[in-house]
Amino acid sequence: MDCVFCKIASGELPSAKIWENEEFMAILDGSPNVKGMTLVMPKNHHDSYVFDMQEDVAARFYLAAKNGARMLEKAFGISRVAMVMEGMGVNHAHIKLYPLHGVTEKFKEMWAKDRVWFDQYDGYVSTQLGPAMPLEERMEIARQIKESNAA
Numbered sequence: 221m222d223c224v225f226c227k228i229a230s231g232e233l234p235s236a237k238i239w240e241n242e243e244f245m246a247i248l249d250g251s252p253n254v255k256g257m258t259l260v261m262p263k264n265h266h267d268s269y270v271f272d273m274q275e276d277v278a279a280r281f282y283l284a285a286k287n288g289a290r291m292l293e294k295a296f297g298i299s300r301v302a303m304v305m306e307g308m309g310v311n312h313a314h315i316k317l318y319p320l321h322g323v324t325e326k327f328k329e330m331w332a333k334d335r336v337w338f339d340q341y342d343g344y345v346s347t348q349l350g351p352a353m354p355l356e357e358r359m360e361i362a363r364q365i366k367e368s369n370a371a
């Protein structure tokens with residue numbers, strides 16, 4: 221299989237590894253947008269859509285990511301790391317860990333300055349808020365979601 225993460229896991233391609241156990245490994249992303257951006261991945265190939273992952277593997281995967289997050293907290297003197305599972309770049313399961321540089325308190329309310337809205341996926345997700353949506357509009361969307369999941 222021509223999978224770049226499988227090649228990294230096997231050692232065929234080099235990586236900046238920070239941690240590994242029998243089943244998972246954590247490496248620094250090759251194109252980070254913050255210092256220490258880390259990818260946690262299973263050494264065996266799994267497709268990248270987390271909600272299709274076998275539950276016991278997913279549970280251990282989360283614990284591996286938690287371990288990576290603790291390492292980043294300690295390394296950068298921060299109190300929080302964000303975790304994202306998007307999986308649209310490489311189809312090998314991976315969790316992206318983003319050290320929240322500058323965040324030294326366990327919780328302090330912080331909001332992005334700008335708002336954003338996406339009509340469709342454009343290669344990335346954002347945690348910025350969008351414009352306020354009226355309750356009636358949200359209730360209509362909720363109705364559609366429930367209706368399409370009714371037995």
Ligand SMILES: [Zn+2]
Nearest residue numbers: 223226265312
């Ligand atoms: Zn793979």
